[in-house]
Amino acid sequence: MSNPFGAKSTTDDVLSGVDLKGKRVLVTGVSAGLGVETARALAAHGADVVGAARDLAKAESATAVVREAAAQSGGSLQLIELDLASLASVRAAAAALVAEGRAFDLIIANAGVMATPQGKTADGFETQFGTNHLGHFTFINRIASLLKAGSRVVSLASAGHRFSDVNLEDPNFETTEYTPFGAYGRSKTANILFAVEFDRRHTARGVRAVAVHPGGIHTELSRHLDPAFIQGMVDQLNAEAQAKGLAAFELKTIPQGAATSVWAGVVAPIDAVGGLYCEDCHLAQPVEDASELRNGVRGYALDPARAQALWALSEKLVGETF
Template sequence: MHNLESDSEDELPPGWEEKSTEDGNVYFISTCTNKIQWTHPRTGKKKVIPKELPFGWTKTVDESGKTLYVQKETGDKTYIDPRLAFAKEEKKHVHDFRQKYDGSSTAFQILHGVDLSGKCALITGSNSGIGFETAKSLVRHGCTVIFANRNMESTQTAIEEIVKETKASEDNLKTVHLDLASLHSVKKCALAVKTITSCLDILILNAGVFGLPYIETENELETTFQVNHLGHLYLTLLLEPVLKHDSRVVFVSSESHRFASLKNVFTQQNISMTRDQYSSMMAYNNSKLFNILTAKVLSEEWRSKNIRVNSLHPGNMVFTNLSKSWWLYRLVFFLIRPFTKSLQQAAATSVYVATSADLDGVTGLYFNNCFYCEESTLARDKDIANEVFAMSLKMIDDRMGSEGIEKYIDRYCVANIQSER
């Protein structure tokens, strides 16, 4: 595991041992004086551990009546509580967490010891690439995953591969059809999800397209805009009823958002690019900016409901089928492949934001390489965020009506959007 914490700061002084209570508290004992205290002798901070044992561990009693811990997969035995490996300092502030991982960390490392049994996640674009690796990682740790994809044949192939590799029950891998280029399909998908689960713990909006020529969807919108942004926004709002206390919503954005341009967007009352102004790269950049702006707005909307909404960049030029749309992009991605992240590394930030206990209560942030960072100036502009959100709602309402999004249309006064900024 790539742990970037300072060993000298967190290391116990000579003669001290770290122990745990059954209810998940950590105490420290001096072997020289038998002194016991609840705070770390070096940092002065309290530490807590999970109440449940790490994934794959069981507790038993040896012949002498002493508590013994057993790792089911390896058969290893120890008298040391394995929860101590996952002890963390009590937070004084919700954003008070250290960087433990970096760009070389993998999703499997992030999930080491994490038990996701009883959790349910939905991942868009989960039949290949980063989405597939994210799904596989969550399933491997007991999570039920709903695969929301357009190509159901390749989705079934992906599920069979994951079941074979993880030995998971296929009952824990569900499928729903989702074509983000059709708002009608998005609506049907949301209805189908509600028949599968009444509580969605994790929603990862991962699907995306890149490098497309100008093509309009059946909803008469530019495809990159609708697939990467508008379809995901609509799906997220329709799934709000199954998002509960402590649910996490993750928008997979990109550092490309820093090169977005909103020139003429607001004066034309259309944040989807028109044919005469179209640039495939700029369409992608803008859609990734819209992902972050959407996450910002929803993080505030749902803060009181304890639904956490964050966005992230998975990695620079990760080699996936995202580049399949144009031969030049495929060539570039092929040439730079040896210098980019693996899919396991690319999935790490998604998995970290979706599952890490360090991020309990954290919302409205943008992450890169498994730690938060500052977004572009445009992405931090609340007025732009609210206007993009309002115009997006209007575009949905014009095509699908207000069912499921009524309160947001009323709240953001869509009918009164300024004609000019």
């Protein structure tokens, strides 16, 4: 699969010439960073965007640029309250959308947390697994009936999935030692496995799912990290790049980071990427070398059996069968 886009492509590059009038899109996490830019780019091309956020007051302020873009293009923006760390909030938000009954062409599961101190969600799940995976798992499954034939689900994962596979025996770190990035890795692997299994379950009715890595970007997602730690990671990546004769690692801008989400959701040939993992506006290649930290996807994250097992565990944890 060849295309003109890459790591430095922006949302505006990817959507150049694309008309989204009449398309209805849901983006979670529209109170900052990638979520705001994703919503802006889609609205700027005429889409009717439903933006979900935990803090509606913050989202109202942050999405002024989205409303401006929508006003100029003929699109629209509607905000809804969604706290992915509370299944009560997840279920209420989903119920309201289902009651409204308006179909979606695209869902971008963008919201998330990273490398948090050890904690629990309102329902007692480990914070990152509960928020990043179980919250979206429950929300998207509950509104899946609103996804019409030809629609897509984009699950934002991360290169951080390489830190850890999911742990089906101890998802809440009850018996294993907690590490912020270990927990993050589990949740991001879960985001990929969710796309794998959701795609398998819905392909027959013309609904597809894909996981994406936005790239390394400095946003509010990194608020729990010491700036010196972030710089240390960049230095490590650059040292490895130099040793391999590769170009130096560069953090992406927010429009570059959101590009892969809109590419996978709107532009990419879905038969080429459905049920898979993309990065830099391309399909990622399998990589099992543990020293490779910049590119590729681990095999465990695309394992269909693993995806089905995680789905079954997730249903058990949230007490619902989808």
